[in-house]
Amino acid sequence: MKIPLDELPTPALLIDLAKLERNLADMAGLAAAAGVALRPHFKASKCVEVARRQLGHGATGFTCATMGEVEALLEAGIEDLVWAHQPVGPAKVRFAVRTGVTVSLDSVAAAEPLAAAARAAGVRQPYLLEVDTGMGRAGVAPADAVRTAAQLERLGGLSLRGVLTHEGHLMTYLGDPGGREKAGRRVGETMAGVAADLRAAGHDCAVVSVGSTPGAASAPFVPGVTEARPGTYVFYDGNQVALGTAEESRCALTVLTRVVSVPRGEDLAIVDAGLKAMSSDASVRGSGFGAVLGVPGVAFGKANEEHGYLTGAGGLRVGSLVSVLPNHGCGVVNMWSGAYVVEDGFAVERWPITGRH
Ligand SMILES: Cc1ncc(COP(=O)(O)O)c(C=O)c1O
Structure with a gap:
């Protein structure tokens, strides 16, 4: 692969x-x-x-x-x-x-x-x-x-x-x-x-x-x-970064999601990662479903099952790819049947995730 x-x-x-x-x-x-x-x-x-x-x-x-x-x-x-x-x-x-x-x-x-x-x-x-x-x-x-x-x-x-x-x-x-x-x-x-x-x-x-x-x-x-x-x-995660036990650059687990709608102009972007992709584990630092990487000022403050709401999302367009650092990685893996392994910018394998509820 x-x-x-x-x-x-x-x-x-x-x-x-x-x-x-x-x-x-x-x-x-x-x-x-x-x-x-x-x-x-x-x-x-x-x-x-x-x-x-x-x-x-x-x-x-x-x-x-x-x-x-x-x-x-x-x-x-x-x-x-x-x-x-x-x-x-x-x-x-x-x-x-x-x-x-x-x-x-x-x-x-x-x-x-x-x-x-x-x-x-x-x-x-x-x-x-x-x-x-x-x-x-x-x-x-x-x-x-x-x-x-x-x-x-x-x-x-x-x-x-x-x-x-x-x-x-x-x-x-x-x-x-x-x-x-x-x-x-x-x-x-x-x-x-x-x-x-x-x-x-x-x-x-x-x-x-x-x-x-x-x-x-x-x-x-x-x-x-x-x-x-x-x-x-x-993997570390957003909570460990907030706590100071790891820097963001050490975090190995992310959710890749895509903007599917920008319904009311610039400020709101809807992505295809919702509760069932992110889990609802809270951030130890406040609210939200995860940290949007590389897009300063964007908040992931609300989610439905398969929709995420990014606010302050100027610059995001329908089709934009967004990478989200989960608050609590352990809760997130339980939501997934497998994870893509990324090496040098390519997905090279998909590892099964087992023993989920
Ligand atoms: C019994 C037990 N041992 C070890 C751990 C691992 O701790 P951490 O998630 O901080 O790495 C946990 C985490 O929930 C735990 O419940």
Whole structure:
């Protein structure tokens, strides 16, 4: 395949291969400098071709959020997986026991049916105890880790491998790299402390896993942390640019769209990328569906399913091609069945995107 971008049907999801490769290499270097294993989150690409490249850069395995992501990687023969979610509900329990994948747990309520199914199957389900280090999502409070681990041990059928956190609260340190760095180190210290407490109480705790793109330069560098699970770094996105973790030039994922109507003179241009191309994930910096690249002053403030509204769009004509940087790349890939790979200005391949809802 060697298609000029102007010839692609729009909207089209594009991956810039050179930028992707640089992002993968740099993050692998960062994890190596920290002396930790790199277990990228697959949700950011949902693309086996990207995953294979990450393995080529030394990733030890992957993190998944959904059953579909786990399935996609297992089908591709990639087996060292952490399913960083509580497998609650009969279908997920059966799937976890059948695959033997390492899961996240944070309560007896979530663990009981899984433990019962594992006991019935005569296996011990590996799990990581999820710890909330400040995001306020799932996870036990650090001070409750030893008590919860003891409760889960009494259920039988489970095997504690270590501890896991997602330091998603680092996304709130906009324009504050020093604060973000400090908060990231605090996350690493909290996790190392929880692991030490668990070991002192007689539990195995080989894995001390932190994970985020904004925390990748801080939390994994704390002694005692063994693993980093960044995801978004594969492509970066508008939110990471707003946060200051990446420059726009590092962003490898864009949506190529075309102006299909300029209905009321110069100020409004309608493009063929709407909600179903961009997702509706908000910008951490404000509103809008993404940043229009290379056309200063244009805002992408409104969208219907297959129409986007660009305002301040002087100079755009029917037929103009426009490149949009998504706010949150991970939400966008879930909207697409495939992405064109761009090298030297041409689409050279189309990589399937798998494990979508
Ligand atoms: C459990 C878990 N680990 C790792 C990550 C990766 O973080 P990021 O998207 O900042 O790279 C996420 C992101 O949602 C997550 O939920």
